[in-house]
Amino acid sequence: MNQKNIISASNNAALKLKVLAKEKERVRRKLVVTAKEKERVRRKLVVTAKEKERVRRKLAVAAEKLRLKAKQLAVTAKNLENANIVARNALEDLGIENSKVEMARAKEEAILVSIGDGLFATDKKGNITLINKTAEKLLGKKSKEVMGKVFSEVILMEDEKGVPIPLKKRPSSMALATSTTTTDPTYYYVRKDKTKFPVAIMVTPVILGGKVIGVIEVFRDITREKEIDKAKSEFISLASHQLKTPPTAIKLLTERLLGGKMGEFTKKQKEYIDDIRSSNQRMIDLVNALLNVSRIELGAFTIRVNEKNVCAIVQSILDELKSVIDKKQLKLKMISRDMNAMLMLDETLFRIVINNLITNAIRYTAKGGEIRVECKVVNKGQTLGGNLLKESCFVVVVSDTGYGIPRGEQSKVFTKFFRADNAREKITDGTGLGLYIVKSILDHSGGLIWFTSRENKGSVFYAAIPMTGMRMKAGEKELMS
Numbered sequence: 001m002n003q004k005n006i007i008s009a010s011n012n013a014a015l016k017l018k019v020l021a022k023e024k025e026r027v028r029r030k031l032v033v034t035a036k037e038k039e040r041v042r043r044k045l046v047v048t049a050k051e052k053e054r055v056r057r058k059l060a061v062a063a064e065k066l067r068l069k070a071k072q073l074a075v076t077a078k079n080l081e082n083a084n085i086v087a088r089n090a091l092e093d094l095g096i097e098n099s100k101v102e103m104a105r106a107k108e109e110a111i112l113v114s115i116g117d118g119l120f121a122t123d124k125k126g127n128i129t130l131i132n133k134t135a136e137k138l139l140g141k142k143s144k145e146v147m148g149k150v151f152s153e154v155i156l157m158e159d160e161k162g163v164p165i166p167l168k169k170r171p172s173s174m175a176l177a178t179s180t181t182t183t184d185p186t187y188y189y190v191r192k193d194k195t196k197f198p199v200a201i202m203v204t205p206v207i208l209g210g211k212v213i214g215v216i217e218v219f220r221d222i223t224r225e226k227e228i229d230k231a232k233s234e235f236i237s238l239a240s241h242q243l244k245t246p247p248t249a250i251k252l253l254t255e256r257l258l259g260g261k262m263g264e265f266t267k268k269q270k271e272y273i274d275d276i277r278s279s280n281q282r283m284i285d286l287v288n289a290l291l292n293v294s295r296i297e298l299g300a301f302t303i304r305v306n307e308k309n310v311c312a313i314v315q316s317i318l319d320e321l322k323s324v325i326d327k328k329q330l331k332l333k334m335i336s337r338d339m340n341a342m343l344m345l346d347e348t349l350f351r352i353v354i355n356n357l358i359t360n361a362i363r364y365t366a367k368g369g370e371i372r373v374e375c376k377v378v379n380k381g382q383t384l385g386g387n388l389l390k391e392s393c394f395v396v397v398v399s400d401t402g403y404g405i406p407r408g409e410q411s412k413v414f415t416k417f418f419r420a421d422n423a424r425e426k427i428t429d430g431t432g433l434g435l436y437i438v439k440s441i442l443d444h445s446g447g448l449i450w451f452t453s454r455e456n457k458g459s460v461f462y463a464a465i466p467m468t469g470m471r472m473k474a475g476e477k478e479l480m481s
Ligand code: ADP
Pocket: 356, 360, 361, 364, 400, 402, 403, 404, 405, 413, 418, 419, 420, 421, 423, 424, 429, 430, 431, 432, 433, 434, 435, 436, 458, 459
């Protein structure tokens, strides 16, 4: 190869090298740009990753919140469901109860309407809301004539003399005003045809939430009872006269004989007459006791009260019994703590009570024993002889040191014809009616009787009359006339 060719080849090579260098430079520059771009992209990616992390965390928090909310909602939903079940059950129960109440109401109404006694019910204003068939029949009025009307305007009431009973005194008005259950048989109802009939009335207030919302009055025609009562009273009065007359005559005659006005008797004759006298006295006591018992059982005891000095009455009974007490050589102690206490008493009945208690103390105490009679006021709330007094009372306490009543027989002491075994053995005569009469009198007059006793030690009997006096129990007024 010549020099020329060599030069041109080297020039070409140099040119090529230049071109290659340029190309290399371009490629290098391109590479630099690409690296920068890569870096930028990397940075961007880092930022994106951080952002992604932040968003992820945010999402996680939000998700947790949602989870909690969902949990809460689930609980609420459960509670709601439970509440729903409870409400549903309550409604079901209510439904059942309602129908039960409805049934009971229907049943009660059916009973009320069909009972044999007359019945009407009123609201609190006294308007009649219900009247049964018997009442309609008794009064001669139809239900439509009285329903919704004030009872006192459509059911007229009078006393025995035909005087209208004022509204305030009508048993139903009294029950509405005082919410008490009243019974009073002394009134008469007037029928539609103006005839009248005696009624026994029982009024019961209907109370709701402590307030009277009406009354139910049940009444019965007692015409027949009144007739029977009258017949019984007449029989008792006849029997008392008939039975009492002969022994009263015998008593008078024996006393005359013993008084010596018919001449002197031998000792034996006197003894016989004395026996006749005491047997006759027992007969009188028995007749009196039987009459008292029949009066009690027929409700024929009238309680007529007057203001009396209680201690004075007790003292006078002791005076009457002095000879018997002396005869048995008994020591007697009378303690009057409230000498001047005055009480509304039926003296006859009170005497029967005290006389029985003292006579028993005398009878069931051996010779030489002691009898103690105490009269005193005992205040409400005090305990006496194991009995807590619910109201202030005047109490007569009769104690003795006698035979006492066997423990096993004590529960029967106030029953009719009871006589304890020890008493029967020692004292053969006795009716077993005295304490029954005593208890009946006190029961019927608002008093009380109780006792404590120990065999062979003695007995203590307590008779208490409320300081407000003897009174008739509600509902007995008519029976006791
Ligand atoms: P009576 O005395 O006529 O038998 P009571 O009814 O008065 O009838 O008394 C009933 C019974 O109670 C008596 O028989 C007696 O057993 C007993 N009793 C009553 N009072 C006493 C008393 N003070 N001491 C012992 N027993 C008594």
